[in-house]
Amino acid sequence: xxxxxxxxxxxxxxxxxxxxxxxxxxxxxxxxxxxxxxxxxxxxxxxxxxxxxxxxxxxxxxxxxxxxxxxxxxxxxxxxxxxxxxxxxxxxxxxxxxxxxxxxxxxxxxxxxxxxxxxxxxxxxxxxxxxxxxxxxxxxxxxxxxxxxxxxxxxxxxxxxxxxxxxxxxxxxxxxxxxxxxxxxxxxxxxxxxxxxxxxxxxxxxxxxxxxxxxxxxx
Numbered sequence: 001x002x003x004x005x006x007x008x009x010x011x012x013x014x015x016x017x018x019x020x021x022x023x024x025x026x027x028x029x030x031x032x033x034x035x036x037x038x039x040x041x042x043x044x045x046x047x048x049x050x051x052x053x054x055x056x057x058x059x060x061x062x063x064x065x066x067x068x069x070x071x072x073x074x075x076x077x078x079x080x081x082x083x084x085x086x087x088x089x090x091x092x093x094x095x096x097x098x099x100x101x102x103x104x105x106x107x108x109x110x111x112x113x114x115x116x117x118x119x120x121x122x123x124x125x126x127x128x129x130x131x132x133x134x135x136x137x138x139x140x141x142x143x144x145x146x147x148x149x150x151x152x153x154x155x156x157x158x159x160x161x162x163x164x165x166x167x168x169x170x171x172x173x174x175x176x177x178x179x180x181x182x183x184x185x186x187x188x189x190x191x192x193x194x195x196x197x198x199x200x201x202x203x204x205x206x207x208x209x210x211x212x213x214x215x216x217x218x219x
Contacts, residue, residue: 005030005031005032006030006031006032006053006054006119006120006123007032007034007050007051007052007053007054008025008031008032008033008034008052008053008054008055008056008119009033009034009035009036009037009043009046009047009050009052009054009055009056010022010033010035010036010037010056011036011037011038011039011040011042011043011046011055011056011057011058011061011066011069012038012056012058012061012085013038013039013058013061013062015038017058017108018036018038021033021056021085022036024112024115024116025116025119028116030120031116031119034050034052035049035050035052038061039061039062039063039064039069040061040063040064040065040066040068040069040072041063041064041069043055043057043069043073044064044069044072044073044076047073047076047077047080048076048077051077051080052080053080053081053123054080054081054082054083054119054122054123055070055073055080055081055082055083056083056085056119057069057070057082057083057084057085057097057102058084058085058086059084059086059088059093059097060086060088060093066084066086066097067093067096067097067100068100070082070084070097070100070101070102071100071101073101074100074101081103081104081122081123081125082097082100082101082102082103082104082122083102083103083104083105083106083118083119083122083128084097084102084104084105084106085106085107085108085115086105086107086108087107087108087109089107098204103122103125103126103127103128103203104118104121104122104127104128104129105128105129105130106118106128106130107130110130114130118130120172121170121172124172124173124174125173125188125203126167126170126171126172126173126203127170127203127204127206127207128170129170129204129207154197154198155197156194156197156198159180159190160190160193160194160197161215162180163176163180163187163190163191163194164194164206164209164210164215165210165215165216166179166180167191167194167203167206167207167210168206168207168209168210168211168215168216169216173187173188173191194206
């Protein structure tokens with residue numbers, strides 16, 4: 001039994017979807033479903049009451065949708081990670097959820113193992129973007145490329161570049177620490193230094209920066 005269970009809040013307006021998700025997560029030894037909500041408004045109230053680690057958020061729901069709910073959740077509980085789980089795989093919803101503060105975006109047709117992995121990734125403070133959505137990120141980078149100045153002399157140390165590359169690949173702090181044989185606290189300190197040096201304060205922007213620098217290749 002893990003020392004600390006990941007507390008999950010399920011937000012979807014379809015009860016059958018929530019039931020399926022609950023059954024999936026109940027089989028994971030490090031996860032606990034602490035609540036459910038069928039609208040954005042209910043999700044906000046549940047976050048205030050239950051303090052989940054991760055909110056699995058549908059995007060399109062009657063009344064308040066997932067985008068506005070995510071904005072409000074991140075405002076009242078910045079430490080809570082929001083993972084978008086949706087049938088919408090278009091660019092508009094993708095970027096709207098990321099701008100609202102979601103730490104990940106995964107389609108409902110994804111494999112259950114991918115969803116479980118995504119939860120663990122965002123719970124560690126990292127970003128998870130499903131590989132089928134990489135084309136949106138690539139397109140956005142291409143559109144900005146002419147306007148963006150080339151990053152030269154960014155001041156990153158060799159170790160910080162190693163950490164940045166692994167962050168961009170979706171590794172958790174624990175996984176990075178194990179690979180580089182350093183502590184998770186040291187990984188977090190490197191990440192803070194990287195963001196300060198680059199004046200980047202979004203995990204998604206870190207991934208885009210790593211792609212522009214050629215540190216990783218989009219799938």
